Amino acid sequence: MSELVSINGKIFKPEDALISVFDRGFLFGDGVYEVVRSYGKILFAVEDHIDRLLKSASRIDLDIGLTREEIINELYRVYNHANSDDMYVRIIVTRGQSERINIDPSQSLKPNIVVYVKSIEKSDPKFYTEGIDIVTASVYRNSKKALDPNIKSGNYLNNIIAIGEAKKKKAYDAVMTNSEGQITEGPTWNIFMVKDGRIIGPPDHSDILHGITRKILKSIALENEFKWDEKYFTVEEFKGADEAFSTGSVKEIMSIRSLDGSKIGSGKPGPVTTKLSGLYKGYIKKYCDGRKNK
């Protein structure tokens, strides 16, 4: 079995994996999730992902009822059952189901835990070698004062609208701004630009998800004496960057070669982006080698 789904611990073939239509994830997007990429048999940075899952859950008062270690063990149990290398592993925890349809979250329900082990949809290699074309979405990123992007939840319509706009314009993806016109993030990735040798990304307090790849990259950048700034920038400032790239757990680092049709820098992956990609791959290898020897 290479691909599978576990629902509350029970293993299913993907096509047999069903959930009640009374589940609050299905009704309201009332759940949290994480996606972990495995390299070989190792779930990369799984500790960071599960810490974030627990943080997301806590932000919406969802008691998963399991410790960090219990969740990690369960992920490995399910993943090992699939017995496959290099997979996409998603965990969704919803607030559970009740036959009473009512948005009130204070009912006492048993969470539903769904784990997906799926093949990774490999991106066309040219997106790595040539960079991606993105557009500015017309919708703003959800404000953290309304629905904080740091709650990694089942509410992804803001992001879906943004990527839908990009696809209509034949772009690879979209980036969203806040209501002030400052760049926040893509629908499933953080964004950075490089200007005068400095790596610049939106600050922690902006309307973004605190990406795990973003966090790891920061530590790598600082260790390797890159200059790292966290500050807001506008679409126009971004267009004037020397390089730009996106970060995400599944797609890792991708160079951005244009925004709204304006070429960024040389229009090719720049030296900082290329260097960081290599260092990030090195970090992954070291992490996985360290776990294998355990």
Place this chain on the structure above:
Amino acid sequence: MSELVSINGKIFKPEDALISVFDRGFLFGDGVYEVVRSYGKILFAVEDHIDRLLKSASRIDLDIGLTREEIINELYRVYNHANSDDMYVRIIVTRGQSERINIDPSQSLKPNIVVYVKSIEKSDPKFYTEGIDIVTASVYRNSKKALDPNIKSGNYLNNIIAIGEAKKKKAYDAVMTNSEGQITEGPTWNIFMVKDGRIIGPPDHSDILHGITRKILKSIALENEFKWDEKYFTVEEFKGADEAFSTGSVKEIMSIRSLDGSKIGSGKPGPVTTKLSGLYKGYIKKYCDGRKNK
């Protein structure tokens, strides 16, 4: 069979109604819905609800693949199968499912259509005779520039957080403001205040769902020579109202007797609220009688 669920036309007992965990409603809240209340055997204002469902779907480029009439006929077919009076009828249409987990909405998928026929959770009568206590949520209502509340979708976490805050404070429910501190709406209802004989609610262009009950009430109010204003008001202005009430399809009209512990007017359902409730019930009766004779 008094309660049932239909999935893509097939009827199930509620406990047997299951959907794929790859459904985009479950994964991302990527779907739209409506709730219609039936009175006797009549689905009240179903035309307005299905018009709004189609509008919500169009806003997220979801092609339901059915006309207004086909959807209404299908709702009646499922509802008549339940053969029950005075029910809660919910229709959810998601963008469908694919084994590829990817938020890109431009894939060509077949929507999943789920219809629920459930008993109405009757509210304690005292909420009608005495009014409800509400609090101001700390989260702002989603901005229409980010995720328009007029898209009645599977993304309800903003609303869930608001009502969760209210329940922690032992209040009945919460009302949300926009980032300017102006009142928008409750998690599942529109809000109005009465001041100096005028009925005042947030304007159409505010961050609210255009409620069907709100729309009907406006026509009733104007027909009966009430003064009807649509303009913004703050929490403080609301506290100085003579009366206040909420409107929603299931709960109809409920008097609001306090906000954040401040009594509104006399703290009891006021004359305008009471008059409007009666007129609204009259409107429902007329609508249903008209349909029965067809």
